[in-house]
Amino acid sequence: MSVSANVIENARLELDELLGDRCSTAQSVRDQHGKDESWHIACPPDIVCFAQNTAEVSEIVKICAKYKLPVIPFGGGTSLEGHINAVEGGVSVDLNQMNEITAVNREDLDCVVQPGVRRKQLNEFLRDTGLFFPIDPGADATIGGMASTRASGTNAVRYGTMKDNILSLTVVLPNGEIIKTGGRAKKSSAGYDLTRLYIGSEGTLGIITEITLKLYGIPEAIAAATVSFPDIESAIQSVILTIQSGIPIARIELLDDVQVDAINKYSGLDLPVQATLFLEFHGSENSVQEQSEMVDGICQDFGAKDFKWTTQAEDRTRLWQARHDAAYAAKALRVGASMWATDVCVPISRLSDCIMQTKEDLDKSYLIAPLVGHVGDGNFHLAFVLDMDNPNEMAEAERLNGRLIERALSMDGTCTGEHGVGLGKKKYLKSELGEGAVGVMATLKAALDPDNIMNPGKII
Amino acid sequence: MSVSANVIENARLELDELLGDRCSTAQSVRDQHGKDESWHIACPPDIVCFAQNTAEVSEIVKICAKYKLPVIPFGGGTSLEGHINAVEGGVSVDLNQMNEITAVNREDLDCVVQPGVRRKQLNEFLRDTGLFFPIDPGADATIGGMASTRASGTNAVRYGTMKDNILSLTVVLPNGEIIKTGGRAKKSSAGYDLTRLYIGSEGTLGIITEITLKLYGIPEAIAAATVSFPDIESAIQSVILTIQSGIPIARIELLDDVQVDAINKYSGLDLPVQATLFLEFHGSENSVQEQSEMVDGICQDFGAKDFKWTTQAEDRTRLWQARHDAAYAAKALRVGASMWATDVCVPISRLSDCIMQTKEDLDKSYLIAPLVGHVGDGNFHLAFVLDMDNPNEMAEAERLNGRLIERALSMDGTCTGEHGVGLGKKKYLKSELGEGAVGVMATLKAALDPDNIMNPGKII
Numbered sequence: 001m002s003v004s005a006n007v008i009e010n011a012r013l014e015l016d017e018l019l020g021d022r023c024s025t026a027q028s029v030r031d032q033h034g035k036d037e038s039w040h041i042a043c044p045p046d047i048v049c050f051a052q053n054t055a056e057v058s059e060i061v062k063i064c065a066k067y068k069l070p071v072i073p074f075g076g077g078t079s080l081e082g083h084i085n086a087v088e089g090g091v092s093v094d095l096n097q098m099n100e101i102t103a104v105n106r107e108d109l110d111c112v113v114q115p116g117v118r119r120k121q122l123n124e125f126l127r128d129t130g131l132f133f134p135i136d137p138g139a140d141a142t143i144g145g146m147a148s149t150r151a152s153g154t155n156a157v158r159y160g161t162m163k164d165n166i167l168s169l170t171v172v173l174p175n176g177e178i179i180k181t182g183g184r185a186k187k188s189s190a191g192y193d194l195t196r197l198y199i200g201s202e203g204t205l206g207i208i209t210e211i212t213l214k215l216y217g218i219p220e221a222i223a224a225a226t227v228s229f230p231d232i233e234s235a236i237q238s239v240i241l242t243i244q245s246g247i248p249i250a251r252i253e254l255l256d257d258v259q260v261d262a263i264n265k266y267s268g269l270d271l272p273v274q275a276t277l278f279l280e281f282h283g284s285e286n287s288v289q290e291q292s293e294m295v296d297g298i299c300q301d302f303g304a305k306d307f308k309w310t311t312q313a314e315d316r317t318r319l320w321q322a323r324h325d326a327a328y329a330a331k332a333l334r335v336g337a338s339m340w341a342t343d344v345c346v347p348i349s350r351l352s353d354c355i356m357q358t359k360e361d362l363d364k365s366y367l368i369a370p371l372v373g374h375v376g377d378g379n380f381h382l383a384f385v386l387d388m389d390n391p392n393e394m395a396e397a398e399r400l401n402g403r404l405i406e407r408a409l410s411m412d413g414t415c416t417g418e419h420g421v422g423l424g425k426k427k428y429l430k431s432e433l434g435e436g437a438v439g440v441m442a443t444l445k446a447a448l449d450p451d452n453i454m455n456p457g458k459i460i
Numbered sequence: 461m462s463v464s465a466n467v468i469e470n471a472r473l474e475l476d477e478l479l480g481d482r483c484s485t486a487q488s489v490r491d492q493h494g495k496d497e498s499w500h501i502a503c504p505p506d507i508v509c510f511a512q513n514t515a516e517v518s519e520i521v522k523i524c525a526k527y528k529l530p531v532i533p534f535g536g537g538t539s540l541e542g543h544i545n546a547v548e549g550g551v552s553v554d555l556n557q558m559n560e561i562t563a564v565n566r567e568d569l570d571c572v573v574q575p576g577v578r579r580k581q582l583n584e585f586l587r588d589t590g591l592f593f594p595i596d597p598g599a600d601a602t603i604g605g606m607a608s609t610r611a612s613g614t615n616a617v618r619y620g621t622m623k624d625n626i627l628s629l630t631v632v633l634p635n636g637e638i639i640k641t642g643g644r645a646k647k648s649s650a651g652y653d654l655t656r657l658y659i660g661s662e663g664t665l666g667i668i669t670e671i672t673l674k675l676y677g678i679p680e681a682i683a684a685a686t687v688s689f690p691d692i693e694s695a696i697q698s699v700i701l702t703i704q705s706g707i708p709i710a711r712i713e714l715l716d717d718v719q720v721d722a723i724n725k726y727s728g729l730d731l732p733v734q735a736t737l738f739l740e741f742h743g744s745e746n747s748v749q750e751q752s753e754m755v756d757g758i759c760q761d762f763g764a765k766d767f768k769w770t771t772q773a774e775d776r777t778r779l780w781q782a783r784h785d786a787a788y789a790a791k792a793l794r795v796g797a798s799m800w801a802t803d804v805c806v807p808i809s810r811l812s813d814c815i816m817q818t819k820e821d822l823d824k825s826y827l828i829a830p831l832v833g834h835v836g837d838g839n840f841h842l843a844f845v846l847d848m849d850n851p852n853e854m855a856e857a858e859r860l861n862g863r864l865i866e867r868a869l870s871m872d873g874t875c876t877g878e879h880g881v882g883l884g885k886k887k888y889l890k891s892e893l894g895e896g897a898v899g900v901m902a903t904l905k906a907a908l909d910p911d912n913i914m915n916p917g918k919i920i
Contacts, residue, residue: 107704107809150649161647163656164624179896185805186837187621188874189610189660190892191881191919192901196623196656200649217706244567246677287747345645349567377646414648421651432650436639440908441652447907448900459651 003069003089008046011067011091015049018059022050022097033074033084033092037139039340039388039397040082040423045072045092052097054170054178054209061207062176064091064453071174072455073203075115075145078137080341081422083149083202087457093207095144101125102210109215110167110184115144115208131215134159137418138324144208149420150200154323157243157376158250158282159216161418163199170210171198174449184212197444202420203455205448219282222250223292224316227299227307232256232275232359234302236352239277239375241298243348247291251280251320252376256359259326259370266329267322272306277375278323280316323372330370330383338388340397342424344408345379345417354411355380358404367396379417406431421459429459463529463549468506471527475509475551478519482510482557493534493544493552497599497787499800499848499857500542500883505532505552512557514630514638514669521667522636524551530916531634533663535575535605538597540801541882543609543662547917553667555604561585562670569675570627570644575604575668582673591675594619597878598784604668609880610660614783617703617836618710618742619676621878623659630670631658634909644672657904662880663915665908679742682710683752684776687759687767692716692735692819694762696812699737699835701758703808707751711740711780712836716819719786719830726789727782732766737835738783740776783832790830790843798848800857802884804868805839805877814871815840818864827856839877866891881919889919 015023024030025047034044046069051057064071070090077084086092098114101122105111106129113122120140122133137146137153145151147169152161159165168182171194181194198205229235232254239252254277255263261273279295281288296307310316322329331339346354355371362369362382373380382404384397405415405428415428430438438460445452445460475483484490485507494504506529511517524531530550537544546552558574561582565571566589573582580600582593597606597613605611607629612621619625628642631654641654658665689695692714699712714737715723721733739755741748756767770776782789791799806814815831822829822842833840842864844857865875865888875888890898898920905912905920 105807105809107700108807109704110807150653152647156647160624163653164620173896173900177896177899179900180894181897183869183872183874183892184807185839185868185872185874185877186808187612187616187805187839187877189876189878189880190874190885191660191889191898192665192904193610193623193653193656193660194893194897194900196653197904200651200653205652217704219706240567244569244677246679284747284750286750287744290744290746345647347565347568347570347644348646349565379645379647408645409643412644414643414645414650416649417645417647418649420649425650429651432643433654434640436633436637437641437654438651439637440633440639440654443907444652444657444904447903 007067007069011063011069012047014063015047015060019049024048033094034086036077036079036082036084038080038082038424039338040085043085043087045086046089048092048094050094050097054172057093057172057207057209058176058178060091060093061172061174065175065451068451068453070456071453073148073207075142076118076139078139078141079145079149079422080419081424083420083422083458085423095142098209104129106131108184110212111215112210112212113143114210115142117143119143126215130218132218133213133215135162135165143211147199147208147211148201148203152418154251154253154374156374157252158248163196165214166195166199167212167214168195169198169208171206171208173206174451174454200420202422202458204445204459205454221283221285221288222316223281223288223309223311224319225279225292225307225309226271226276226319227279227304228272228274228276230303233352233356234304235275235277236355236375238299238302238304240348240351242295243376245294247294249279249291249295249376250282251278253278253323254373254375254380255326256371258368259330259372262329262333262370263322263326266332267325269322278319326370326372327383330385333368334385337385340384340386341381342401342404343379343381343417343419344404344413344415345377346408346411346413348378350411350413351375351378354407357407361400361403365396365400367393367400377417423458426459467527467529471523471529472507474523475507475520479509484508493554494546496537496539496542496544498540498542498884499798500545503545503547505546506549508552508554510554510557514632517553517632517667517669518636518638520551520553521632521634524913525635525911528911528913531913532915533608533667535602536578536599538599538601539605539609539882540879541884543880543882543918545883555602558669564589566591568644570672571675572670572672573603574670575602577603579603586675590678592678593673593675595622595625603671607659607668607671608661608663612878614711614713614834616834617712618708623656625674626655626659627672627674628655629658629668631666631668633666634911634914660880662882662918664905664919665914681743681745681748682776683741683748683769683771684779685739685752685767685769686731686736686779687739687764688732688734688736690763693812693816694764695735695737696815696835698759698762698764700808700811702755703836705754707754709739709751709755709836710742711738713738713783714833714835714840715786716831718828719790719832722789722793722830723782723786726792727785729782738779786832787843790845793828794845797845800844800846801841802861802864803839803841803877803879804864804873804875805837806868806871806873808838810871810873811835811838814867817867821860821863825856825860827853827860837877883918886919
């Protein structure tokens with residue numbers, strides 16, 4: 001269902017009057033806003049608007065509402081399930097110019113940011129305050145995008161996900177109305193949890209234009225380590241025991257042998273090509289020491305031999321940069337290849353079964369798909385390295401992805417731990433949650449966005 | 461708006477057929493279900509049903525839906541804002557017979573419980589597993605009630621609130637349909653956060669009939685302490701600095717001099733009648749030692765002199781029992797008196813101002829109202845001790861309560877940190893969140909419960 005050229009032209013005239021040269025229909029700009037980092041087919045919007053404040057977003061949405069034009073919020077473009085693809089055309093609202101950190105309340109351990117603020121920008125800004133924002137999905141995503149997709153990443157095992165680290169939001173509703181979902185109190189029981197309703201709603205219920213985030217003191221001591229295992233199962237068992245022991249580890253990341261090989265080549269590391277854990281510990285000097293000795297002991301019990309420490313900031317940065325580049329490293333395994341990234345999450349007691357069965361599947365396939373995981377949460381990713389123009393390879397990835405999800409759901413897990421639904425996971429939602437729960441989601445969507453203009457075609 | 465006697469009688473016949481003697485219209489049973497522990501006027505339901513499983517709750521709700529009869533879920537009856545009062549009559553669904561702990565997944569640190577399970581019952585059941593559920597609102601509430609009101613309490617500063625400790629819910633919708641909001645994965649990005657939508661919805665969107673909870677390992681070491689201060693401001697400043705220092709304290713509770721006097725008398729303690737903090741530390745032996753020394757140092761800097769330790773389980777139990785009995789101790793200050801409990805929460809940088817101004821207000825009033833607080837979260841309570849039949853005293857409590865809330869809202873806080881909206885905080889919701897956000901809540905309510913049968917008159 002796309003919109004008539006006439007309607008688009010009328011809307012464009014109004015948007016043009018509002019925004020001047022911050023309203024664009026140039027093909028290159030539209031193309032740039034039509035695709036994220038996923039495998040989904042590019043769908044450029046008809047118009048791209050660059051908003052500079054909440055009031056302007058509200059005016060843009062009001063014009064779109066008048067013409068019943070789709071509205072797609074756009075942040076870093078780093079999403080992985082086609083979240084920003086304009087599948088029904090319409091207006092992409094680029095929020096990158098709204099990139100101010102409007103308040104840091106040091107004594108309250110919180111800050112207020114516009115949605116276009118990047119994760120790294122925020123932490124650079126905060127450095128002198130002794131505070132940091134822990135959520136780290138790898139990509140240098142915008143905070144607005146991270147809120148919209150309920151992002152998490154490497155630090156989630158200790159600090160939770162976006163849902164746990166947002167105090168309140170400003171949201172522009174589908175009719176252009178502006179609401180605030182809460183104040184800065186650390187907790188509240190004042191009515192329905194609107195903050196959590198918009199977190200993870202992927203732009204389908206409104207546009208997030210301001211976010212109040214929790215911050216944390218930069219730990220007195222940080223130490224990182226790598227440890228290689230004789231086989232992947234031993235690595236996973238070490239993770240499970242670490243979590244079950246209640247050790248407050250900050251990061252515990254699994255890379256399989258395929259992924260280690262890829263990052264050795266891409267990032268110039270020389271790790272043994274074996275299943276490997278990347279670890280990080282936060283705390284006081286004593287506590288970091290205590291935690292690390294406990295984890296070292298656990299890993300040794302499972303046959304690991306070379307627990308390698310680093311407390312040097314540069315070494316840690318190099319390590320985590322390599323981890324964050326895992327997807328690019330995977331892609332580089334094959335010249336000219338593309339990547340199809342997927343993720344699932346299961347209860348940690350099922351993690352070993354889930355990963356081992358997945359590895360068996362991959363061993364039988366001709367496709368390469370390195371495996372990495374935020375395994376402390378039971379969450380792991382595959383990155384299929386493939387030629388998107390080859391329908392056989394795409395079908396094989398789809399088959400393996402479907403089996404992966406079916407497996408995770410059979411283990412009381414979820415079809416997506418952190419990437420979101422977007423376009424790619426829509427068809428699995430009913431298997432996971434049932435007709436009834438998805439029906440409630442559809443009811444919410446219809447009630448809050450009756451004309452279905454907010455990022456149509458996603459989630460529901 | 462109450463329902464005709466004819467309709468009630470027809471519904472009663474059907475409920476009677478379904479439940480036999482677990483459907484009651486006896487006056488004593490109705491009275492017992494018409495009032496919580498709040499100051500709100502009792503409103504008995506027309507019928508009380510005692511449900512034994514989810515399917516039965518579904519059948520009860522279907523009958524109520526057919527007759528458009530109000531449905532009010534009932535747990536421990538310990539809520540504080542009239543949540544279970546049947547203000548429009550209807551059917552109270554008592555969930556206390558649904559009190560089974562249906563699964564403990566030790567290796568995943570989670571469990572599945574029915575809504576009538578009590579907090580203490582759960583922790584007694586868990587003791588041999590080495591795990592515990594930390595959320596502790598004081599009263600021995602049901603887990604269903606705690607989920608429905610987004611409860612928190614003394615441990616929230618370390619472990620978060622109910623919203624942070626529930627993985628998924630089973631909910632009976634207003635049409636009797638049964639949904640599950642998620643699996644047991646530790647995190648998920650699979651669509652709208654229905655779990656968080658129902659947490660804190662106070663029975664106005666459906667009845668929670670099963671809860672999957674996160675559990676934690678019982679800490680290796682637990683230590684508690686009391687510390688008295690020369691004045692309340694010094695106590696609060698010590699709390700603020702403790703939180704800002706990132707010390708992972710498990711409990712940090714403030715009692716003002718009035719409250720200390722009350723619990724000395726009620727619970728047989730002999731604390732100095734001064735502003736006092738009750739503290740608890742969880743962790744390894746080393747970490748507890750380290751944390752406690754840091755907090756001791758902070759308190760001394762603010763003039764505290766008698767930091768008193770206890771690592772004995774009996775002493776700790778006695779201390780926290782006294783803290784939990786604070787409200788009853790307050791009531792006992794005046795023979796035959798009743799209690800009006802209220803709470804607010806502010807950003808911690810404003811906590812001192814908020815409490816000091818509140819104490820000034822109280823000093824000028826003839827009403828007694830001990831002050832206690834989960835001050836690590838910026839959350840505190842007043843318990844007005846009064847004669848509910850005396851309209852002057854009720855008006856004075858209302859005036860002081862109104863000023864307290866206005867003050868908290870002016871400081872970017874909330875009208876209720878943990879008690880919920882119920883009947884008592886409805887009129888403050890728009891001041892806190894604005895017409896727009898409350899409008900979204902009303903839209904959600906109308907969409908999900910179009911006949912307004914689920915706990916009508918609450919929140920919205």
